[in-house]
Amino acid sequence: MIDSGLVTDIRAATDALADRSVGFLCDLVAEGSLLGEEQGAQDLMAAEFARLGLTVERFDIDLDRIRDLPGFSPPVIDSYSGRENVVGLHRSAGGGRSLILNGHIDVVPTGPANLWTDPPFKPVVRDGRVYGRGSGDMKAGIVAYCLAFEALAALGLQPAAPVIMQSVIEEECTGNGALACLAQGYRADAAIIPEPFNQTLMIAQLGVMWLTIDLTGRPAHVLDTAAGINAIEAAYELFDALRALEGEWNKAENRHPCFHGHNHPVNFNLGKVSGGDWASTVPCAASIEVRVGFYPGMTLPEVRRQIEATVAEAVATRPGLRGAKASIRYHGFQAEGCAMDREAPLMTTLSAAHARITNLPIAEMASTATTDARFFQLYGGIPATCYGPKAGAYHSIDEWVDIASTIEVAQVLAVFMADWCGVEKR
Numbered sequence: 001m002i003d004s005g006l007v008t009d010i011r012a013a014t015d016a017l018a019d020r021s022v023g024f025l026c027d028l029v030a031e032g033s034l035l036g037e038e039q040g041a042q043d044l045m046a047a048e049f050a051r052l053g054l055t056v057e058r059f060d061i062d063l064d065r066i067r068d069l070p071g072f073s074p075p076v077i078d079s080y081s082g083r084e085n086v087v088g089l090h091r092s093a094g095g096g097r098s099l100i101l102n103g104h105i106d107v108v109p110t111g112p113a114n115l116w117t118d119p120p121f122k123p124v125v126r127d128g129r130v131y132g133r134g135s136g137d138m139k140a141g142i143v144a145y146c147l148a149f150e151a152l153a154a155l156g157l158q159p160a161a162p163v164i165m166q167s168v169i170e171e172e173c174t175g176n177g178a179l180a181c182l183a184q185g186y187r188a189d190a191a192i193i194p195e196p197f198n199q200t201l202m203i204a205q206l207g208v209m210w211l212t213i214d215l216t217g218r219p220a221h222v223l224d225t226a227a228g229i230n231a232i233e234a235a236y237e238l239f240d241a242l243r244a245l246e247g248e249w250n251k252a253e254n255r256h257p258c259f260h261g262h263n264h265p266v267n268f269n270l271g272k273v274s275g276g277d278w279a280s281t282v283p284c285a286a287s288i289e290v291r292v293g294f295y296p297g298m299t300l301p302e303v304r305r306q307i308e309a310t311v312a313e314a315v316a317t318r319p320g321l322r323g324a325k326a327s328i329r330y331h332g333f334q335a336e337g338c339a340m341d342r343e344a345p346l347m348t349t350l351s352a353a354h355a356r357i358t359n360l361p362i363a364e365m366a367s368t369a370t371t372d373a374r375f376f377q378l379y380g381g382i383p384a385t386c387y388g389p390k391a392g393a394y395h396s397i398d399e400w401v402d403i404a405s406t407i408e409v410a411q412v413l414a415v416f417m418a419d420w421c422g423v424e425k426r
């Protein structure tokens with residue numbers, strides 16, 4: 001374990017660089033980086049990695065290299081051309097343990113911009129927070145790992161082992177950005193993703209699957225609506241049937257042990273409804289896009305089997321669906337859940353670093369969402385977890401991140417790096 005003098009120095013060096021890091025976070029938020037529009041922010045990341053003295057590598061996602069790999073999810077938009085991951089490499093022959101620091105640059109849609117206090121891509125610093133879409137999820141986490149590295153450098157030190165910093169695309173819909181990093185061959189002895197989980201240690205995450213159900217009803221004139229089957233109304237009826245499956249998976253006896261403490265770990269979300277022609281015809285076609293969560297250990301084929309059985313039974317037995325036809329397509333997330341080994345050296349070393357900076361024991365957290373940690377943990381043979389700042393309203397309106405927490409995460413990551421990798425003079 002590093003001596004307490006170095007911990008004190010890391011605190012001071014991080015604090016001295018904090019204002020610049022907040023400015024960098026605001027620059028990243030202002031770049032937007034919605035799905036398909038990630039490159040402005042990625043240019044900033046490439047410049048930042050270069051400024052830190054890292055070797056910068058950029059590559060777009062080669063579908064032919066990843067489509068047959070475990071963990072692949074069918075894309076939701078057409079092209080990966082020109083949509084790059086950016087990686088910064090620190091090289092060292094110092095003999096310490098190597099590390100991947102990974103973050104996603106993509107952000108989720110803003111929702112109605114008029115509901116925001118300030119425009120979503122106009123970052124605002126107020127009351128110790130940075131507001132803006134992507135501030136918490138998870139540009140602050142990326143800023144924190146850059147700051148951790150820079151703080152060591154300011155002390156004339158560097159990790160005594162390779163450190164690979166990754167800024168990836170598509171965490172929020174497929175994970176194919178992180179998968180492409182695995183396919184590119186990046187490996188390390190551990191991986192940390194500073195997702196905005198309020199400085200808890202992630203010990204498990206649910207699986208997530210996206211599916212689209214296409215429903216066909218029977219068209220009719222509104223004179224005689226009873227002659228038709230309203231596909232939009234049928235779609236709601238069908239989602240109601242899926243809600244019953246959600247309820248089943250949430251029952252205490254059906255839960256994975258990591259999720260016993262949750263109120264409602266498994267969430268099915270009806271995210272999008274489309275269909276119909278105009279107001280005077282009973283709509284004969286509709287589609288719903290659904291997100292389902294499921295436990296670590298449940299395989300993708302098993303999840304699909306249960307969903308398909310639920311849909312088939314509903315169509316066969318529910319009066320509101322009689323005569324309707326339903327077919328299911330899978331695109332976007334096809335993400336398995338995973339549970340981490342709480343006693344792995346990554347987890348105990350990170351817990352110790354948290355305690356040294358905060359003087360508090362670390363709290364454990366089982367995530368009801370997915371993260372890119374699954375790629376490292378399940379398919380890369382790399383122990384992985386998430387540890388990141390306190391944030392709120394991500395995936396909602398007026399997203400924010402706590403600045404003091406972001407700086408504290410940087411301090412914890414710097415202490416972790418010094419412990420895990422060792423340090424050497426620059």
Ligand SMILES: [Zn+2]
Nearest residue numbers: 104137138195
């Ligand atoms: Zn995230």
